[in-house]
Amino acid sequence: MKVVIYPNFRKQYAPEVTRAVCQALHQMGLEIGVDQIHRNALGDISYIDFGDLCEMAEQAEFAIAIGGDGTILKCARKLMRSDVKLLGINTGRLGFMAALESDELDQLPRLLTGEYRVSQRMMLRAALWREGKEIGVYTALNDVYASRYGGRMSDFSVYADDSLIGRYRADGVVFSTPTGSTAYSLSAGGPIIEPDLSCIEMTLICPHSLFARPVLFSADRRITLVPEHYKTATLSLSADGNESVEMQPEDRVVLTRSSHTVSLVEMTDSHFFDSLNGKMMHALKE
Secondary structure, three states: EEEEEEEOOOOOOHHHHHHHHHHHHHHOEOOOOEEEEHHHOOOOOOOOEOOOOHHHHHHOOEEEEEEEEHHHHHHHHHHOOOOOEEEEEEOOOOOOOEEEEEOOOOOOOHHHOOEEEEEEEEEEEEEEEEEEEEEEEEEEEOOOEEEEEOOOEEEEEEEOOOOEEEEEEEEEEEEEEEEEEEEEHHHHOOOOOOOOOOOOEEEEEOOOOOOOOOOEEEEOEEEEEEOOOOOOOOEEEEOOOOOEOOOOOOOEEEEEEEEEEEEEEEOOOOHHHHHHHHHHHHHHOO
16 A cells, blocks of 8 residues: 655654654555655655655555645645645644644554545636636635736626626625635635535625625535626635635636545544644633
8 A cells, every 4th residue: 555745844843753653654554655856855754655645645555744734735635636645743732634644643653554544526617717718727625716817896796607696895795615615715714614515605704885795505506706897906805815816807716626635644542623622622621
């Protein structure tokens, strides 16, 4: 059995945790693959195979992302075309998507015994259209959001299929998956959604309205975002916090369920609401 490792060495403790994970996997008799960009950092470990991460993932059973939630998101997008199962190990701050903390590496043998769950997570596809042509496609596990550009409040409309949902004035709008409902959307006042559900959540960012509320759409809907300011660009588009693309006044963003999914490994006996209570509610307990 082969495992690929995706570490984020910019995170505190990630280098030593990565080495500990490699040692544990080697003692379990597993093959270990790491992207060649990490050869300088890990080249002294003789049993690691270095190469192209995506190519190695095609032959791997598991991918292990070591870092924070951002590291897991980047790994998911990088490997979304493979069938690999993704396990996150947290060395960041919150690590809400991680299955294990850095002090729980003794749980790794459960990968061999099958004592884990796999949660299939939907992704979003956002297509940016300009002058009748699709000029960019972005895939997100958490969310796609359009936020104000240049400090001006934005005017825009949202359609579900061909039906107008509303015309809004706000700092922007977040479209999230259930997985992303505990991220930016939550900060903007959106609801928490169990990650195994399939839907698209829309949450406005600082709407200039007394009545604007989040909306949940069927995952099979086609959602279209249309800027209403026809002279200057007032929105920039981002997927999972990565791309930031300035939208032109006549651009359109079409959001649909992506054909790709992420198989997220859950290792411990805790479930979604246990993690929610333990990690998201800690400020209320202090």
